[in-house]
Amino acid sequence: MCLLDLLTGIGDTLWEYGTLLTLLFVMVCTISALRTWKKEQLRKEWNAAGKDVVVLHTFGRGYTCPHMSPFGLKLETYLRMAGYKIQIDDQNPKSSKGKSPWITLNGVDMTDSQLIIDHLSANNKSFSSHLSxxxxxxxxxxxxxxxxxxxxxxxxxxxxxxxxxxxxxxxxxxxxxxxxxxxxxxxxxxxxxxxxxxxxxxxxxxxxxxxxxxxxxxxxxxxxxxxxxxxxxxxxxxxxxxxxxxxxxxxxxxxxxxxxxxxxxxxxxxxxxxxxxxxxxxxxxxxxxx
Incomplete structure (x- = not known):
């Protein structure tokens, strides 16, 4: 094999690898862009729920109990107790902390069922204020x-x-x-x-x-x-x-x-x-x- 043929072969190989890497780069960028777009659309949807409407992000319903998670049942029961209007989102059950459930209220995300209840109780109505x-x-x-x-x-x-x-x-x-x-x-x-x-x-x-x-x-x-x-x-x-x-x-x-x-x-x-x-x-x- 002459030097020219060798260089040509190397060039073709590099071209193929370069093309493959370019395609992979384009795919990664596309997937990232789609995820960003989807998050933006979801955020618009959650914000469109209405003022003071709680978007409850949780797992889907069960056959015998509305929530398979005790914390989901806990949090939705509190939201009902406090009289909030609730919109269920079962497509995004985990928060940025990897916990479920979580909520979006007036564009603000909150995580951890107890922290959410504590926050809402302090800023809305406490059902424990009468306790000693x-x-x-x-x-x-x-x-x-x-x-x-x-x-x-x-x-x-x-x-x-x-x-x-x-x-x-x-x-x-x-x-x-x-x-x-x-x-x-x-x-x-x-x-x-x-x-x-x-x-x-x-x-x-x-x-x-x-x-x-x-x-x-x-x-x-x-x-x-x-x-x-x-x-x-x-x-x-x-x-x-x-x-x-x-x-x-x-x-x-x-x-x-x-x-x-x-x-x-x-x-x-x-x-x-x-x-x-x-x-x-x-x-x-x-x-x-x-």
Whole structure:
């Protein structure tokens, strides 16, 4: 092969690589531009919802409960309690922090269900203002217990302890291929539970931990209509968000039995919350495939 042929071959190769790189560059720029355009269109859509209308970004509805996430149920219940008009967006469930749910209100994004409730309560109407400082401390303790403790027991049962992972059958929000990724998903959840701490215990120990949490709520609730008295307040949204998952999204679980049989006042409490703030419960549920 002469030098000219060699140089020609190298030139052709470089031309091909250059063309390929150019095409890849154009594709990346196009995809980036499309994503930016889509975000701008979504922002326009959210801003067009209207003044003081809350765009609630969350996962899609379930078959037995409007939210598969306890925090979604918690936040929407609060928004209903506070009288906000709500527009559901189930196409963008995760915020910039990677958390769900989140909201857009008058062009402003807010994340974390409790931070959102705290902000709206401080700037709109507080349902806990009538409580004494001692009662507010008790309410705060219950909110933390259910959101930061009881919740992890639910996660463990839902994805690790339940051999059938029936939560996947209660909604269409999970892609069909998720069952093939269960081992990867379970590994990540098991790691998160280990870091949190509850994953280091046996099933029997976790069961007892959950029982004590539920018993504490049941004892304090007693025969009161709501956790702090005759009228519901913000903490009821958190408690209902978690208990609602055990009552409607954990079929045949020991926790369902606890709520319905061991501590029946918790079931009646959930039904009161549902009746008061979710008169359209059945209407908003997703319909399971036939």
């Amino acid at each position: 400082d001692k009662e507010k401390a008790i309410a705060n303790a219950f909110q933390i217990m259910v959101d930061e403790h009881l919740y992890w027991g639910l996660v463990r049962y839902r994805y690790l302890t339940d051999p059938h992972v029936r939560v996947l059958q209660l909604t269409s929000i999970f892609p069909k291929w998720i069952k093939y990724m269960l081992s990867v998903m379970k590994h990540k959840i098991r790691k998160a539970l280990h870091v949190q701490g509850i994953g280091r215990h046996s099933d029997a120990e976790v069961l007892e931990i959950m029982r004590k949490d539920l018993e504490s709520i049941s004892i304090y609730l007693g025969e009161k209509p709501f956790i702090m008295g005759d009228e519901p307040c913000e903490v009821d949204c958190a408690i209902f968000g978690q208990l609602g998952q055990l009552l409607w999204n954990a079929p045949d679980s020991p926790y369902y039995t606890m709520v319905t049989e061991d501590f029946p006042n918790l079931q009646q409490y959930c039904l009161r919350m549902k009746e008061k703030f979710w008169p359209d419960w059945e209407e908003v549920l997703d319909k399971p495939p036939k």
